[in-house]
Every structure is written in C-alpha cells, then in structure tokens.
Amino acid sequence: MIDELADLYQQVILDHCKHPRNFHSLGNPTCSAQGHNPLCGDQLTLYISTKDDIILDISFVGSGCCISKASASLLTEALKGKTTKEARELFDKVHKMVTTGTTDENIGKLAVFAGVHKFPSRVKCAILPWHALMAAIEGKAQTVTTENDHT
Amino acid sequence: MNTPYKNLEEHNKILHQQNELKQIQKSNPTLFDIAVIRKDFPILNQTVNGNRLIYFDNAATSQKPIQVIEAIRNYYLNDNANVHRGIHTLSNRATVAFEKARERVASFINAKSSDEIIFTRGTTESINLVANSWGLKNLKPGDKILLTEMEHHSNIVPWQIVAERTGAEIVYVPITGDDGYLDLEAFERLLTPQVKIFSIVHISNSLGTINPVKELCHKAKTLGIVTLVDAAQSAGHCPIDVSEIDCDFLTFSGHKICGPTGIGVLYGKYKILETMPPYQSGGEMILNVDYYKTAFKKPPHRFEAGTPDISGPIGLHTAMDYLDSIGRDLIFEHDKILAQYAYDRLKEISGIRIFGPPMNRGGLVSFALKDIHAHDVVTVADQFGVALRGGHHCTQPLMKKLGVESTARASFYFYNTTEEADRFINVIKEIQKFFTS
Numbered sequence: 001m002i003d004e005l006a007d008l009y010q011q012v013i014l015d016h017c018k019h020p021r022n023f024h025s026l027g028n029p030t031c032s033a034q035g036h037n038p039l040c041g042d043q044l045t046l047y048i049s050t051k052d053d054i055i056l057d058i059s060f061v062g063s064g065c066c067i068s069k070a071s072a073s074l075l076t077e078a079l080k081g082k083t084t085k086e087a088r089e090l091f092d093k094v095h096k097m098v099t100t101g102t103t104d105e106n107i108g109k110l111a112v113f114a115g116v117h118k119f120p121s122r123v124k125c126a127i128l129p130w131h132a133l134m135a136a137i138e139g140k141a142q143t144v145t146t147e148n149d150h151t
Numbered sequence: 152m153n154t155p156y157k158n159l160e161e162h163n164k165i166l167h168q169q170n171e172l173k174q175i176q177k178s179n180p181t182l183f184d185i186a187v188i189r190k191d192f193p194i195l196n197q198t199v200n201g202n203r204l205i206y207f208d209n210a211a212t213s214q215k216p217i218q219v220i221e222a223i224r225n226y227y228l229n230d231n232a233n234v235h236r237g238i239h240t241l242s243n244r245a246t247v248a249f250e251k252a253r254e255r256v257a258s259f260i261n262a263k264s265s266d267e268i269i270f271t272r273g274t275t276e277s278i279n280l281v282a283n284s285w286g287l288k289n290l291k292p293g294d295k296i297l298l299t300e301m302e303h304h305s306n307i308v309p310w311q312i313v314a315e316r317t318g319a320e321i322v323y324v325p326i327t328g329d330d331g332y333l334d335l336e337a338f339e340r341l342l343t344p345q346v347k348i349f350s351i352v353h354i355s356n357s358l359g360t361i362n363p364v365k366e367l368c369h370k371a372k373t374l375g376i377v378t379l380v381d382a383a384q385s386a387g388h389c390p391i392d393v394s395e396i397d398c399d400f401l402t403f404s405g406h407k408i409c410g411p412t413g414i415g416v417l418y419g420k421y422k423i424l425e426t427m428p429p430y431q432s433g434g435e436m437i438l439n440v441d442y443y444k445t446a447f448k449k450p451p452h453r454f455e456a457g458t459p460d461i462s463g464p465i466g467l468h469t470a471m472d473y474l475d476s477i478g479r480d481l482i483f484e485h486d487k488i489l490a491q492y493a494y495d496r497l498k499e500i501s502g503i504r505i506f507g508p509p510m511n512r513g514g515l516v517s518f519a520l521k522d523i524h525a526h527d528v529v530t531v532a533d534q535f536g537v538a539l540r541g542g543h544h545c546t547q548p549l550m551k552k553l554g555v556e557s558t559a560r561a562s563f564y565f566y567n568t569t570e571e572a573d574r575f576i577n578v579i580k581e582i583q584k585f586f587t588s
C-alpha cells in the first residue's frame with residue numbers, strides 16, 4: 001500500500017507540488033492557455049514565450065491537486081529551450097506513460113509520473129497541463145477541459 | 152427479515168444517557184445491532200488495497216442489502232413482464248408489484264394517496280419534471296424562483312434553464328458562513344409576492360445542514376408559494392412526513408436509500424399534479440390517441456411515459472421495508488451521533504477547516520486540510536481502504552461561496568461504526584503527515 005503511494009507521490013512530485021517552479025505569469029507571452037479539470041476544480045494557466053519556434057520561457061499559475069501542480073511544474077522545466085515540435089513529441093510520450101505506464105527512455109525526470117497509470121482517476125490531473133500546452137502552441141483560445149476526453 | 156433493533160424505549164434511554172454524559176466517545180451507539188445488519192451487506196466485508204474497506208461515501212450512493220438484491224433477482228427470475236399492458240398472468244404480477252411499490256412509497260412519506268407518487272429516474276429527473284412541467288406553464292417575466300445557496304446542481308440548473316425560457320428570475324437564500332446555516336432573516340426578506348416557487352434541499356450533501364423545511368414551507372405557503380423539498384439526503388435517513396411538511400413537491404432517489412440505481416420518486420400534491428401538462432410523452436401515459444390529438448391519463452401515469460423501470464420500484468419497495476425494520480428514527484440518531492463524533496475528532500486536528508453546523512448535523516462531514524487538495528486526500532485514503540468523496544459535490548456555487556475548490560467528505564449510514572470513524576481519523580492524520588512532513 002505504502003509502496004503504491006510512494007509510486008504515485010514520488011519525492012520529486014511532492015517537492016514540485018510544495019515548491020512549484022516557474023510559478024508565475026509572463027508579462028508578454030507569445031501564447032497562453034487555460035486548463036480546467038471540472039472534476040477536481042484543478043485550474044491553471046500556462047504562459048509560453050517563443051522565438052523562432054524555440055520555447056524561451058514558460059511558466060504557469062493556478063491551483064489544483066498535488067499531481068497536477070507537480071506535473072505543470074515539471075513540464076515547464078522540461079520544455080525550456082525546446083522547440084514546439086519537441087514539445088509535441090514529449091506530449092505524446094507523457095500521454096502514453098501516464099495511461100499505460102510505458103516509459104520512454106528519453107523522458108528524463110518526467111518518468112516520475114509513470115506510477116500515475118495505476119490510479120485511473122488521477123490520470124486527468126497529470127495530463128491537464130499537457131493539454132493546456134498543446135492548446136497554447138496550437139493557438140486554441142478556449143479553456144481546455146479534461147471532460148471531453150478520456151484522459 | 153431480521154429485525155436487528157432492540158426495543159425503542161431501551162434505545163432512547165441509551166441515547167439519552169449518551170447525550171447526558173456527553174461521552175459519545177468510543178461507546179458504539181448501540182441503537183441497533185450493527186454486526187447483525189452488516190451480514191446483509193456482504194460488499195462491506197472486503198479488503199481494498201490490503202485494508203478492510205470503510206465505505207464512507209454513502210451520500211453519493213448507499214450499499215444495497217441482500218434482501219433488495221434478492222427482490223430484484225426474484226422479479227427477473229419469476230415475474231418479469233411489461234406493466235399495464237398485458238392481460239396474461241406475468242404481466243398482472245408485474246403490474247401489481249409495480250403499483251404496490253407506489254403504495255409503499257406513499258406510506259413511506261405519508262402521502263395521502265399513491266396517485267401522488269410518480270416514479271422517475273431519480274432526484275434529478277424529478278426536479279426536471281417539476282421545472283419543465285409546472286415551471287414552463289406557470290412562470291413568467293417578473294416572477295421569482297427562490298432557491299438556497301446550498302443547493303445541489305440538480306436543484307439549480309433546471310431552474311436556470313426554465314428561468315431563461317420564461318423570463319423568471321432566480322434568487323438565493325444565503326448561508327451564514329462555514330457553519331452552513333441558512334440565513335433565516337434573509338429568507339423572510341426574500342419571501343415576496345413575486346416568488347412563485349421555493350425549492351430547497353432538506354439535508355445538504357455538502358454541509359450536512361438539516362434545514363427546517365417544515366417551518367420554511369409553512370411560511371412560504373402563507374404567500375401561496377409552491378414548495379419543493381429535495382429529500383435526496385434525508386429520505387432514507389430520517390422519517391419524512393409530507394403531510395406535516397406540507398410541501399407541494401418532494402423528491403428523492405432510490406439508490407441513496409438502499410434501493411437500486413435508476414429509480415427515483417417525485418411526490419406531488421394531487422391538486423397541483425392535476426393541473427400540470429405531461430413532461431414526456433408516448434406510450435403508457437395516454438387515454439386515447441388520434442392522429443392529431445391525444446387525451447392523457449390522470450396523474451401519476453400522465454408523467455410516466457414509456458415502459459418504466461419495473462425492477463427499480465420493486466427493489467425500492469424492499470429497501471423501504473428494510474429501512475423501516477431498523478427504524479428511520481434510529482437511523483437518524485445513529486447518523487447524527489456518528490457525524491458528531493467524526494466532527495469532534497476532526498476538530499482536534501490542526502490545519503483543518505470543517506464545513507457545516509457544529510451540532511445537529513446530518514450523517515456527513517466535509518472538510519479541507521490546509522495545503523492538501525481534496526483529491527490527494529481521497530487518493531491516499533483509498534490506499535488505506537477508506538472510501539471518501541473529494542470534489543465540489545455538485546455544489547460548485549457553494550464551493551465558490553465558501554472560497555474552496557473542493558472538499559473531502561465522509562458520509563455515513565446505519566452500517567457504519569465509530570471504530571470505522573476512528574480509523575478514518577487516524578488515516579486523515581497519516582495523510583497530513585505524508586504531505587506536510
């Protein structure tokens with residue numbers, strides 16, 4: 001039992017949830033998007049500033065459960081300096097990981113979310129910031145929610 | 152069926168002593184023999200994530216005793232047929248059982264006649280029926296719909312839709328704060344002649360507040376206001392007497408009171424049901440159909456279009472018998488004792504915010520732990536085998552008013568014990584340690 005829990009709430013996750021990184025808004029973002037999980041009330045806004053398709057700065061504000069906060073925090077860390085194409089690829093890897101548990105070897109620190117797949121009701125929390133990311137780089141203005149989507 | 156309770160006098164005495172000595176602590180409220188009752192709920196006897204299951208999500212749905220499961224099984228094994236149509240024996244049996252269930256609902260809430268009982272899918276559909284049938288016919292611009300700030304979405308959204316279509320306006324009776332009482336002075340102020348309907352929850356699923364529905368409905372009635380009581384959290388938890396409350400409508404769901412899902416009840420005073428147009432239409436609810444004109448049946452059948460859920464009422468009938476074999480007055484005491492116990496013990500924990508009345512609450516406690524999201528609380532509690540609910544509990548406006556995104560909630564029923572409450576409290580302390588250490 002405690003093992004399972006430690007699997008979900010890895011130290012890295014607990015740390016990022018208590019001390020989220022890049023936890024502020026950006027003055028002049030190239031794009032931004034909101035994510036909302038109506039089930040939990042998780043709510044976040046992601047800000048991205050790009051130049052020549054490279055993510056120069058990325059940050060978020062919002063509130064939510066430990067998993068969604070840590071996921072947003074680690075997302076911002078993982079994407080700084082990446083191209084939007086790389087961001088999209090990472091989305092696919094993360095999506096696969098939190099739904100199936102299969103971890104890509106190049107996923108780095110984000111591997112801490114592999115345990116989430118054992119907690120089906122929490123997959124939405126982990127993936128929410130990633131949906132917001134996709135909405136932001138694809139320029140969708142609307143708030144993305146986790147409701148119309150099974151993950 | 153077993154009657155697990157001891158005699159009423161003895162229980163009242165025990166209860167009295169408990170109250171007097173104010174030592175509800177530990178001593179299980181022995182209003183009835185929970186060990187005997189739990190034999191009827193095999194589902195409770197299992198481990199979840201390696202721990203004995205503690206089912207504290209009864210406000211979402213209750214568990215079903217084997218008697219109810221057997222009644223449904225028996226119906227499908229021996230009596231299944233369509234109702235109100237056939238002439239053959241099985242159809243007669245099904246029809247009799249279906250209509251007997253209606254009579255049982257009438258006696259369960261002390262309605263004058265079973266003609267005042269409409270079967271629906273649940274509380275949600277019952278309220279939609281009233282909003283659409285009564286509301287669309289009777290509401291007009293300038294009219295007011297009076298609700299309270301602690302309503303479930305099912306007692307808000309149908310009224311918003313009807314308000315939009317009729318031009319009526321919704322007004323809310325405010326709550327006093329975290330203690331979750333209704334502001335009764337504001338209620339008096341808001342009770343104006345423009346108010347055409349007053350719809351209120353009996354026991355709040357988010358706060359545990361027990362609203363004085365009888366007094367409120369009587370006050371509303373002096374102005375000729377139509378009243379609806381959402382008894383989703385109270386019907387199987389305390390005695391309900393619609394003649395005493397004198398409300399025009401009362402709604403509840405079978406699945407929260409030991410019955411199956413998919414069946415619910417709308418009680419309506421016959422005089423008002425008679426004036427209401429059909430809600431849905433089709434078979435079963437008609438007297439005579441021509442290609443261009445149809446004559447509808449009288450209530451309640453006017454409001455039951457199509458083949459109804461038949462096993463549902465049959466299961467619900469058995470559930471109501473089961474509850475009354477224990478005694479709803481005793482169930483209510485048990486609920487309240489357990490909720491008070493949990494409340495008092497939670498209160499001892501630092502960094503906790505508890506919602507709803509400090510005393511005399513229905514069988515549930517909602518709370519928020521400082522810096523720990525309700526979903527994390529519920530996920531970890533589940534690892535300890537404790538089933539809680541976390542979220543907005545379908546009361547988003549109330550959550551916004553309280554200034555929280557979500558709360559965790561433990562909700563009790565007659566098969567829950569103080570030992571379970573103790574383990575739940577320990578788990579909450581563990582969770583706090585886990586996230587803050």
Ligand SMILES: Cc1ncc(COP(=O)(O)O)c(C=O)c1O
Pocket residue numbers: 210211272273274275276303305306352354355356381383384404545
């Ligand atoms: C107070 C209250 N009203 C209405 C409902 C809706 O009941 P149902 O979902 O069974 O229609 C619920 C249950 O969630 C409730 O607690």
